[in-house]
Amino acid sequence: MEQKHEHHHDDEHGSELSEMQLRVRALETVLTEKGYVDPAALDAIIEAFETKVGPHIGARVVAKAWTDPSFKRALLDNATKAVLALGLINRVGDHLIAVENTPKLHNMIVCTLCSCYPWEVLGLPPVWYKSAPYRSRAVNDPRGVLADFGVTLPADTAIRVWDSTAETRFIVLPLRPKGTEGWSEEKLASLVTRDSMVGTGFAKQPGEVA
């Protein structure tokens, strides 16, 4: 939400560009003229973030873990290695750690100090993940945070919050919804939401997808 308030029009100069558009344009121009960056490389980076990385990768990892017990064991043992072996991405930074939800334990991921996020498997983080309300409250009021997402956990489900304070990164392995026996990996992946892999939601129910 915070990013919607960025339009400070520069009336004095009659410009329609916002302060940040002007600043970033100046920054890119200076760094390009100094020979530090190539605008074509910047375009390629943006394209990769908009089209290649995203939660569809994490969803495939989760669906595989739901259907293949030996992959699930490998994932929980060493997610960096297991995800690499799937071949969906060509490199994973150190270290990716998968944490498993059970009916008695719900995991939630946060970074209270900045906004560390497993973007290789989930894409860039949403605004709420980077916001002060989430960063401040996830560690001491996780049920309240879940309520903001419209999510209620059973009272007897314990909550475990992982604060990403180093270069380790976490992905939640959500509970597999009931009524999905015999589903293909691909169909299962369509149930896996980004929020379910951060721990602020559940996987979709079978009735929620076509």
Place this chain on the structure above:
Amino acid sequence: MDGVHDMGGMHGFGKVEPEQNEPVFHEDWEARTQALYRAMSYAGVWVIDQARFARERLPPDVYLASSYYKKWELGMEKQLAELDLAGRDELAAGHALRPGKSLKRKLSAAEVPNVITRGSFARPAQKPARFKPGDRVRTKNIHPKTHTRLPRYARDKVGVVEALRGCHVFPDTVAIGKGEDPQWLYTVLFDGRELWGESAEPSLKVSIEAFEPYLELA
């Protein structure tokens, strides 16, 4: 540093507001900022904890009032000036006023698919790990004015070592140009009540990723 970036447990920021069908970038300048940061990282001008420390050193009112990518952009401007790679006068002019310096390398579009990944921070160990899973540890009561990854809410608290994560670049030294000084990294688990007192939800457990210098045996 004990700055406003260290938000764990603070009150008053309000509700979390998820956005339906959120785009990857809300504005073009956000995308350019993300890309400029990656390209300059590739050129070797900063590492992640130096970039974090630059954002942490923004004035607190600016930090709190700025969106995520605005903080990134302001942090980059600060670092570029400090490293004498681009002056405030040049950013104000919107053009280079002096020739660029020679950097380690320059990112090309062809190389991009190989660099859209997080870096590698594991390093060979300099000595054996001091703690093992199951050990009760107390986090130190430290308040460095420089960068640290031990959050305030988890200082001087007793927890249990849950896992050893290998030996990693130490943020506290690398952020201030004192080298990587690799340190063992542990997942340390705390009871909610140890962190938040009697008001904590009884079932809550919170872990941090703690570098060995943050810990002592309890």
